[in-house]
Amino acid sequence: MNRHRPTAAALSRALSRAFSASASAAEPSSASASSFPQKLVTRSNFEAALAELRRHVRAADFVAVDLEMSGVTSAPWRESLGFDRSDVLYLKVKHSAEKFAVIQFGVCPFRWDSSKQTFVAYPHNFYIFPRQELPTIDRSSYEFIWQTGSIDFLARYQFDFNACIREEMLSVCEFEPNWVISGISYLSRRQEDEALRRLNSGDEDESSATCYNSKDAGDIPLVAMADILFSERMKNRLSEWHDWLLQPRNREFQFQGSSNDSKQKFQTLFFMMWPAVNLIGFTSHQLRLIQLVVRKNFKDLTYVHVKGDNVFSQHLVVYTDSKDDRDLLIKEVNNEHRKRAEKKIQAAVGFRHVVDLLSSERKLIVGHNCFLDIAHVYNKFIGPLPSTAEEFVSSVSKYFPHIIDTKILLNTHQVLRQRMKKSKTSLSSAFTLLCPHISLSFAALESYVKVEVEVDDLRSSSWNSGAKHDAGYDAFMTGCIFAQACGYIGIDFKLHSPSESLAENEKLQKHINLLYLSWTNADIIDLTNGNKVTASVEYSQKKRYSNVVxxxxxxxxxxxxxxxxxxxxxxxxxxxxxxxxxxxxxxxxxxxxxxxxxxxxxxxxxxxxxxxxxxxxxxxxxxxxxxxxxxxxxxxxxxxxxxxxxxxxxxxxxxxxxxxxxxxxxxxxxxxxxxxxxxxxxxxxxxxxxxxxxxxxxxxxxxxxxxxxxxxxxxxxxxxxxxxxxxxxxxxxxxxxxxxxxxxxxxxxxxxxx
Amino acid sequence: MAVLQKRLFCSAVPKKWPVKQVTKTNFPESLEEIKRHISSSDFVAVSLQKTGSFSAPWHRLLPFDTADTAYSKAKSSAERFQLFQFALCPFSLENSKLVAHPYNYLLYPRDELKLGMPSYSFSCQSSHLTSMAREGFDFNACIYHGISYLSREQETAAKIRIGNPSPSTLVVDSSFAPSVADSIFMERLKSRVIRWKSACQKPKDSRNEVLMNSLRKLIMGSEYYGSRPSINLDVCSERQVQLVLEVLREFSDELVPLLIPAKSGGTQAVRVVLASSKEDKEFFEEELRCREEEENKKFRGFREVIDLISASQKPVVSYNSLTDFTFIHSKFLAPLPPTIDEFASSLRPVFPHVLDVSHLMKVVRPLRKVANIPVAISYLNNHFFAPVDIEISHQATENEGRNHGLNVIRICHLFAKLCSILKIGSSSTMSGNDVLLAPALEECTNVFNAFSTSSEESIDEDISVWTESTRKVSCEHLVFLWGFGSGTTAGKLKSLLNKSHYVSSKEFDIRLVDKSCAILVFWQPGLAETFLDVMNNSEEITGSLRELVSEGLRAASYETYKRVCKLPIWEADLGESLDRALEDSDCLTEAHSKATPKEIYWSNDDMINLDEL
Missing domain, CATH: 3.30.70.330 (RRM (RNA recognition motif) domain)
Incomplete structure (x- = not known):
């Protein structure tokens, strides 16, 4: 309840840089710069955007990322306290990453264009939403917390909450708009593995196609007179169809049943290469009875249920010549089912393709105070968070071998610390201080690293999205800060050859793969070995509680x-x-x-x-x-x-x-x-x-x-x-x-x- | 106001039953209107849009839940999730005519007063959000224009935190006997007040006015409250407040005491305001009342509507009263108490009559298994002749976009149909200021009270309603089984247990509760105990049951399930929760007293219908 204790405010600010970074910065907006468009990616344009992003990430020198979450702490006591021990801090971050949702994911690849002597940035802003696409996954992953304070914060920046959940599709026949889900859903690697494992072991119950040839088709005793009569009728109809099939081919392809009224329910077609009856217009109870009839009375007929997407679902009775033929049918059906299920799982992977891309390209990832962000990425797209910080960092480094945190860079590098002159290192103030040529469209001085932003073939050398607070723009700012910081510490991009990786640059070696476990405590963790590094002496004035026993x-x-x-x-x-x-x-x-x-x-x-x-x-x-x-x-x-x-x-x-x-x-x-x-x-x-x-x-x-x-x-x-x-x-x-x-x-x- | 009428013989819900959409912008002016409608109607129907319901299949209310376990489940969901829409419909029934005034309030727990209230954080289920999105719910409208609120308890806390002075409501105790210390304190106080008063009332010397004022302020702590002079008297205890008020009683013609609350509760000081005359004093008191009223509106927000319903004491019709009212209690009254009895007694003074439609539906036997309102309505349309005219008082406004909150009209509609079919109530018993409920409605009134008091009578009545396929089962005859590995069906388990020869298939029945756990019901007393004894004393086990136990099969009594819900241990799988409850049970054995055996109904459906809720 005491959200306004100064410490608490500072803590949550530190933890949730994503939310509060530019809160304090007065950013004058220049009309031309702020009108530059955002690249928003939702479900409808995800495929196209992903293909484009692949190209950009491959060519990139580094990729800046930023996340917007539905909140940071679920209770005041969960905020990181000045004297928290590092293992407790990790547990708090873990809880936050497990309980809150990521609603926006900003990805911004930066590429050095040696011909124009400038960086080109391609900001992307993905709206993501944890929608359950596969029924078998544990429900708890689809329940998340909103922190009212965080929502208020986002609301102050006119965040579009609808965009991460729904978008309008004008349907043709109706006046009323049709809402579709716009947030891109995702599966973590662990969830995908789990889904595939279930598929292989065959213990998932929502099989999309099933052959009912065994006895598990639910024994319903025929007691009601109506059921007995119906079954008898179906038996006759099926045997009629069966006989007709076995007759020498007559000219008439469609089977004409004896009774006219139910004609539309029996439709002959080919299922793969077998003749089959498509059962249309029966209730599920009737279908169950037909299934029973087929099993009891016809050795060469097989009941097949193909569950398609949405409403498309087929119930068929298929004819097979022999037992081998029938086994083949079952195999085919199961294969088909498997393929379909795999495709569905593939489709459900969704946004994780972007994270996989970042991981597989092994590019240098740049974030700003991004320990919580990385924890979110791990929890949402890789698997459950390990119980200790050491295990966590060792797993992270497998997926993302090079991570650099601009906040640490600005606070620990001697040259940059002098340049920052003890001013705030929040994202937006650092951006305004280090990159005025981009934020305020100043004439670029020689010392400034030039950055051009490119969205859908539009280019601009300055970009200030004004009050708008979103992940795509934040990622862009982070990247610009990093580029400029590199310039100040003596990395000359003009001499930089494309083959040389920035991550290997020796001037960055002391600062790479270090993250603030908590900004408040200035506890730094080394991703390569899990060691905790205490910040330099000048910085430890933050540690008011350093003597806690x-x-x-x-x-x-x-x-x-x-x-x-x-x-x-x-x-x-x-x-x-x-x-x-x-x-x-x-x-x-x-x-x-x-x-x-x-x-x-x-x-x-x-x-x-x-x-x-x-x-x-x-x-x-x-x-x-x-x-x-x-x-x-x-x-x-x-x-x-x-x-x-x-x-x-x-x-x-x-x-x-x-x-x-x-x-x-x-x-x-x-x-x-x-x-x-x-x-x-x-x-x-x-x-x-x-x-x-x-x-x-x-x-x-x-x-x-x-x-x-x-x-x-x-x-x-x-x-x-x-x-x-x-x-x-x-x-x-x-x-x-x-x-x-x-x-x-x-x-x-x-x-x-x- | 133009009246829009629609005659409904078919089950199709008309596209435009206009529901008045209320957001922060039109909330203040809608209050008077809703107040009028509530007082002119016989019933008030409510329907809530929540951000989530339950996190695992077994967390929902299941047929074998007792009142206690059902309450624990409802409580945990009400505490975590949030309300985004509150649809409200005051309505009256006259013969077959339903006059309805539907409103849909958009809610959002915004921290308007910057006090971290009403809610620090809340949970959402993406499935609920997506289904809301499909209906065109506007999340931006909700977050930017939703109406906030404070519960009654939060309002009290907020007032203390804000620390606005309030007129004293303390009545001085008649048996008030001041001690020596008290008398000294009072004397000192009195002389101080008199000195201050006379200083204020001195003919004004215009030359030194400013100087005198600042001196007064410095020396006596004299200030101005609005245009009137005032003085703050610090107090250290409620006793001292009493003493101050006692002193001030002598000057009651001119002085108005205001209590300034302390941050930690209690009173920090008494502010005394000097009125120039008796009339001025009355005028001032009136002014205070108005200001307080304004303040209260700001604090209460949407809760004003809840208070209006409560003040009207009209019967409230809800589809699932336990779920709805646990939410209402936790969001608008106070945090939920630990037991259902406390809950019922805390709710009763606020909402004396709560009618549960789903309970009423069970009276019409075929509706027992129907779990959704449109299906129920269409069933009644097809099987009974009970036309209901719906008359809605609002004009449809086309430009308002989506028409949310239709469900509340469906509830009214269903309720009206059921009343008509069951011949409940003529207009004479339904209208009038003091609500006389028809006897048939009594059964579905305050169901949470009914079940918790477990009077023999109500149980007998119920069983006559449920007939044939329902059997009354004591909780003692129930056993939970888990640890049988995934993919097992109830049938397989039954045959496995049957093979073990400890129980024969005629003596028990088994259903799956979720994929990890099954419930076993024994038809004869004592068998459950015997079975549990065999299961828990592994040495005696032989044959296939031994094999099952070696494979990890475990069993526990209904008591363990109760403990799971009471603690509560909400794991995703019930088996997991039962395991944990057993782990903890050693240190708790002394805690669980021998509770009176509760009885529940066991219906002979093939499976517990997990989609029931």
Whole structure:
């Protein structure tokens, strides 16, 4: 709910560069430049666009990509937090890639035109939509989340939501427009393999053609008189047709049945090379009866059902001469069926052809802060995401051997960092700063790398699509930034021979295949070996929480909603002393992180919490922690449990609900599991219940306990209580803030003790 | 308003039953109209367009679901998915005439107040979106012009977050006995108020006015609320609020207290506004009421319509009331409570009469298996003579594009036909301010209450309706079987089990729930238990059953299924979920108490019709 915490805003901005990159940039639009058309690709022009793209990608020096998603985080607590450990960060990215849909995919190949000494860019903007084309695939891939904030963001840029789902087709006969699905669907490699495997093992039930020669045709006992009569009639009709077939050829080709009324239902034709009756106009029940009749009475007739696309579906009774002939028919039918099914699977691959193209051409892929994008590409077009970042990057590098991230390049390369002069490295601000000749149609200086954009034989040397925020344009901007950045770091395209790959260029070697695991943490992961690289010293000022000791962190949730981080800190200071807690971070309205100064305090706290819950005597009631435990729903766990919760596929908006759904267990289990992790410490410091209490009574919270006790007994000290209430009231004003210093708490403590 | 009439004898739905399309732009002016229509009608029909329904075959409501498990399923879907269209149709029935006023509201959970409400994120199923797209649903219109809303609970939270002052509604407790501390506090407060008041009322010295004002502001915290002087009195507890109000009571002719809510709930301060006279005070209070009304409209958005229906206390007709009302409850009232009983009792004061058409349809036996409204209507047209005249109050407006929300008229139509066929209600019982429901309708009213209280009577009644092919089965006689590998049919399983000699085929029946799991029903008491005992004590197993168990066959009682739905564990395959529930069960055994055995109906259809919903 606290979407507007500054940190959260920054985090989501970082995570979703795709959504927020140009939010802050004021882009003056030049009329001529902005009128340049977009290359939009939907289902209707996909085939043609793909063929063209193949040509461009093959000739390209590098390909820039960008994705627009239906959202980034399914809940505030899923946002990447400044102190998240890298494995947790990966789980958050994984969850995002699994739950959200890609709705736009921008691909922009860049080719160096040595004759004109300029890059030529071919931006493509694909509208894609996860539509289920094959019935056998697991339904969960076709359910995705929209984040209302992201939609609002896209809406601000006049995003056309209809375009990714439907488009209008004017049908001839009707006045009303006919809507067809416009988003290009896709199958991941894994899904395709799965579909083909099912096809081979023959256990899919939606076979498009089946021979009913075996006994599985559903035994329906003939009980109703109507069924018996109908079956008898069909038997006669079929044997008539059978006899007619075997007669020496007469002139009349069409079979004339004895009864006229049902003539139109029996139509002789050739199925492949066998004579057959096409059964038209029967209900499914009648067809089942005919099937039964054929099986029981005719050895040389076979019932065949050919399921075509959409409504086209044939039911046939086919004549075969011999058993061999019949086996041949069955083989043919199955082959036909197989071919059809394979074709259908091929067609369902859809947009993945583009990703396969990028992968097979092994071109240098350029993205801007693209870890999430790559995760999406992997999840949507390759297969389920691996459970750890290391496995993920090693698989990614198999498919995309060369990836370069312009955000990392701008932030880590010495020359570029100087040029950026600490200005923002968001996509659009970097574009305006580095490529004014393209964005503002400035006269190109010598140092500028020229780029011409080409869409459907139209060319322009500048392109500013103004407010429009879409993947095709973003990919174009990313490519331009990269080209210019290469120019600045001394790669001279004029000397660059076409055979030489940019990916092999030694000036880029230090920066290639590095991605920000999270921009907020400046955690960089190396795709080639999975190593995590910490950003350079100058950049680590971002890392506010670099000193987080995860063993000392406890996660608490389900406490009374009026308690804020500050109150909780007070509870702890009173229990364990003022220096016991180094920070309290409110993750969402239902959960906080607490970092203790010592690892031992984690187990102390967890066991104390358990004891307090069990006991209901006055001492427990008056204990400062009891405020935290009020309501009986308060739970606590270690950072490891938090990681497990992040890894669950469930997406609840409030953390407390998520934890409950994850656990589905008693609260003690959390404490227990945490305790086992702490076993070693506990063994060294056995804490018996009594000793805890004695200890605590002498702790600084004693004073308040005494007051509370007197209050309990009805002897109120007005001034004191007033003061206390005032005090605790103050806390909620800054409740949402991160309290990462102990000073505030110490002050109040001093006031009270003095 | 011109009245458009259409006589319907055939089943074909006329192309243009004009439904008034309401978006953000025409919402405010449509409110008065709908209010009038609701109050002049006898019933209100609703039909919702959702962004998804269920994620796996077994997640839908199945014939063997009890009220509890059905509610768990409906709850999980209502919590995840979103409403894009809410079609609403106040209507009246007079003999065979149906007077309807259909509206279709386009909804979108836009965060109008920038508070992260009403919804941070929601799920969509691409199948639902594509079928909406085929009908020409305009997603841009929905996202750009859809009406937003806040649930009742969110409204309360939003008001606190926004922190607008509200007039005090606190009534000072009569048994109010101030302690010594209280008295000191009150004295101090009183003198402060008096000083401030007299300062404000002093004849104005024009020369020093500005200076005096800023001094006052500095020293006494005096400010202006609109054109009237005001002062903020900070409070630290609800008790202090009481004390402040008690003090202010003495000055009630001139002073108006406003409560300023704290971010964490409760009250942060009391703002006292000084009116120049008694009339001015009344005028000011009126002004406050108007402002609050405006504010509320902004907060509630579409929920205003829900509140109108609720306030009218008219019976609400829905096709599938459990699904629809779990959505309505979670989007417009409050988060769904954990159990169906709590749900029913939370819903009852808001919607006292909810009529379920699909339930009513079951009374007409052949309609039992019909799962869609047009088919049901055409069946009734062909088999019964029950003409219904539909009179729609709106003019068709050709330029409005697609006519969405037709389904709600179909529901009205079906309902009218059923009432006519079943001879339910003459106009006398149906109209009038206090709604007297015909006894026959009672059966389909608040079905979620009916099933959850499980009164013996209602069950007996039901069985007379369901006759022949339905048998009453206790949940104790049901066993879930899974782990038999894919591609098995119910028939194969049955013959395999039959061969095992532990059960004979006459004693049980089996159906597939999804591809991973089957349900086994035993016709005699005790057999299910025996079977489970054999399955779970593997040493005793012999023969083909042993072979099956070695191959991975597992069995569990209905209790396990209940636990799956209660926890809930929504895996894609039921087998998977049951496995997980069993894994967890060890630590939970003490938690599940012996619940009263629930009874459900087992129909003798060949297969559980998985397309039923």
């Amino acid at each position: 995860f063993e000392n962190v406890v996660l608490i949730w389900g406490f009374p909603s009026e308690l804020k981080a500050r109150h909780i800190r007070e509870c702890f200071s009173k229990t364990f002393g003022v220096t016991s807690v180094t920070f309290v971070y409110q993750m969402d309205p239902t959960a906080v992180f607490v970092q203790f100064s010592k690892t031992k305090l984690v187990s102390d706290f967890l066991s104390l919490m358990e004891t307090l819950e069990k006991n209901n005597d006055p001492i427990s009631v008056l204990h400062p922690l009891s405020e935290l435990l009020k309501g009986g729903n308060t739970r606590a766990a270690t950072y490891e449990t938090y990681k497990q919760i992040c890894g669950t596929p469930i997406s609840k908006v409030l953390f407390a609900d998520q934890a409950e759904a994850f656990g589905a267990k008693r609260k003690t289990d959390f404490v227990e599991s945490s305790k086992t992790a702490m076993d070693t410490q506990e063994d060294k410091n056995p804490v018996s219940e009594n000793s805890v209490f004695v200890d605590l009574l002498s702790a600084p919270w004693g004073e308040k306990a005494a007051q509370a006790a007197s209050n309990y007994a009805g002897k109120t000290k007005p001034g004191m209580i007033d003061n206390l209430e005032n005090d605790s009231f103050h806390g909620c004003l800054s409740g949402d803030e991160i309290l990462n210093s102990v000073y505030a708490a110490e002050e109040t403590q001093l006031v009270r003790t003095s």
